Amino acid sequence: MENSIRKRGRKPKVGNKGVVDKRIENPIAVFDFHEETTCNAEDKMQQNGKSRGDQVKEAGEVLKVQLKECGNKQAMVFCRVEAFGKICQSFDDRRKKWVREMGFGELLCLVDRSLLKNLCYWLTTRIVPIDELFRDSDGRVYKLSKNQVWWVLGIPKGNKVVPRRVMDEEMRSKVEDIERNYGAKWEFARTRRNCVEKYKGILANNTLVNKGKGNWEEEQEAEFKTVFLILVLQMVLCPSQSKSHILESDLVPALTCAMQAKDYDWCGLVLEKLFDNGCRFANKFNANGYARGCGGCSIFLAIFYLDRLDRNPVMWGKWPRITAWTKEEMVKASAEDRLARQGDFGNLGCIDVAYGVRHPREARDTNELTYFAEEFVRSLDGDIQSLESQQEKTMVECSNDDIYKRKKPRRKRRSISALCPELLHTRKKAKRRGVQSGVLDAFARATKVPVVSKVARGGYSSVSGKNSKKNASREKLSLPQKARNLSEIDNGEQNGKMLVNTQYW
Structure with missing residues (x-):
């Protein structure tokens, strides 16, 4: 029995042989004891069929509970847009040309962008990763797709699927070379387990950041594109919920596509990793009512939400949308949408609008043609x-x-x-x-x-x-003459003239 207790992580009670003997004599009591504690924990976490996270969202106290549980510290947002913008700011014309050849030229506008941590944390709680949906504060749901990622970020949406595992020996050789050049090994001490765990992987640390900011010659094109792909995946497009800024292992095979990046579907990859991180976040949030941080491409989620607020659009005809939303516009829109100083968002409400069509709040002319016409x-x-x-x-x-x-x-x-x-x-x-x-x-x-x-x-x-x-x-x-119906064509009977004028439905 002592061994079974140790396996569960609890120390045996020394000197309390009566209790131990009693449990040994009646093994059913042991099962009943653990079943009872499990039910109590679930009852504490779940009331009326709703998880702790659902209760917090219904009460409108998502940000309030997070600040309280994390010692008045805002949630960590691992989408490091501001740090990535500083890297892009150091690029010369040659490196900007290489980035545009890869298809990521629109991300160069992140030089003066930043994210609001509270907004990104609150938006992550509104994701339904299993159904690939986003639910606003009014309960309206929006289906998320890779086409929306393309409209917002402007990254390539090619015909080839980005590889997430080694497919052949040639790719294996390339992956080994990348791990040899950019990989690292480190140790992490686990105080609770009283052990040291060893890890290896690719870190987007200061060493790699400084390398990206350094000088590059013309013959180093392939190496720069690989470094840039590591940075953009880990910092902006597919950041994980890790303080160590580790590139996830299933993204390492994607680095072999650096030279042909424009032919691959990066929009689909961004959406998949957003839902993966959303599942991890939801497990913690639903159980405890809060989480310490959120991963995934938060910049996409923020712009997607701000574009659907019931307010006048921000340069709706400018695509991709990441080039239209400046830091000042994002702060202004989020401030209007917040319920209170430390409250949640959702004050303005959302409207259903699709990219590529006219915005409902945009001004219209009475004689204006539709896009199709x-x-x-x-x-x-x-x-x-x-x-x-x-x-x-x-x-x-x-x-x-x-x-x-x-x-x-x-x-x-x-x-x-x-x-x-x-x-x-x-x-x-x-x-x-x-x-x-x-x-x-x-x-x-x-x-x-x-x-x-x-x-x-x-x-x-x-x-x-x-x-x-x-x-x-x-x-x-x-020029058109006086207004007549569209069906009135004289077929040359009146001086050979035919007239088609404007008629609205």
């Missing part, structure tokens, strides 16, 4: 201009012929059919009738999108070389 009209105008220039070139080359064949480039047909398949058949009919603007009219009827088109005179020019000048003058474009 703008792209369609721009593409169609470009195709028509290309067609006209190609036609003029053909007419010059074939000036001695009597009949000219008008060949439309396939690019125009593919462009229209890709945007709206219904236009392909309508455009053929328009060509047979000699009605060029019928395409825009069909587009407006099919999609109900406001379209502002040009007025074409007389449709297509004649195929006769004798009438080419006359018809060329008839193809000149004029």
Whole structure:
């Protein structure tokens, strides 16, 4: 029995043989005793089916409890954006060029950025890592994806998966060389266990930081890219919850991709490591109601949340979003969203908005086209201009012929059919009738999108070389006349004019 007690980490009670003998005689009592203590601990941690962490979040005391349990010290945020910005500040043009070749050029803007520890800690408590969701203070959930990581950070999202384990002997040889050049060994004393544990790995310590800030020659490109990848992974993109700033072992094979970094999917890797660290954080937070620190890419989480606050957006048309959010803007937005001086966040509430579309709080003009219509009209105008220039070139080359064949480039047909398949058949009919603007009219009827088109005179020019000048003058474009419905096309009955004006749904 004494051996079993020692295995559980408790010292045997010397001189209390009566109690020990009683437990030996009745082994069921031993089981009942431990079962009872376990249930008491769970009852203390869990009330009404809710963990201690859920109770703290419902009470709005996430930051208050953390400060109380950690001796009025803010939580540790291992995403070291400010330290990484100082490294980027020391880069010359050659190193900046190498970073852009890797696809991480947008991260060079972190020179004057920093993170709010309280905000990052509170946001980590709102992650649901199992379901890959983010839950705001109002209970609304947002699905997190690697596309959002690309919109926020602007890092590569290639077709190749970043390796997280050794795949072949060639990769094994590269990993061994990297560990030999940048690896380290150290010891860590465990006072409770009264032992010394030995570790080995790659540290993003001051030695490696100073090496990244040093001078680099042209032939040291591969070495610099490897060092930069170590620093950016451990400090910004995939930081672990470790005070020693150790690069996690499953990220070492990823260092072999430094020279071809632009071809790999780093957005997916960032999201996976964010959820991995979120699981470790959730285990501690749900059990105790607090945690001492949070890992993962906190800069992505912070910008993702601030972009969805119910307030006026910050330079919404600027991408990636990391270039729009300065330190001052982040402080201002978080101060507006905080409930009290030491309270949690969530005062403003969130709105559902997607990247790449118009923000709901952005000002709009009454006569403004939607993005889809703008792209369609721009593409169609470009195709028509290309067609006209190609036609003029053909007419010059074939000036001695009597009949000219008008060949439309396939690019125009593919462009229209890709945007709206219904236009392909309508455009053929328009060509047979000699009605060029019928395409825009069909587009407006099919999609109900406001379209502002040009007025074409007389449709297509004649195929006769004798009438080419006359018809060329008839193809000149004029300004729209008085407003009429989109379906009103006179097909050349009124002086050969066709008009398509603006109509809104």
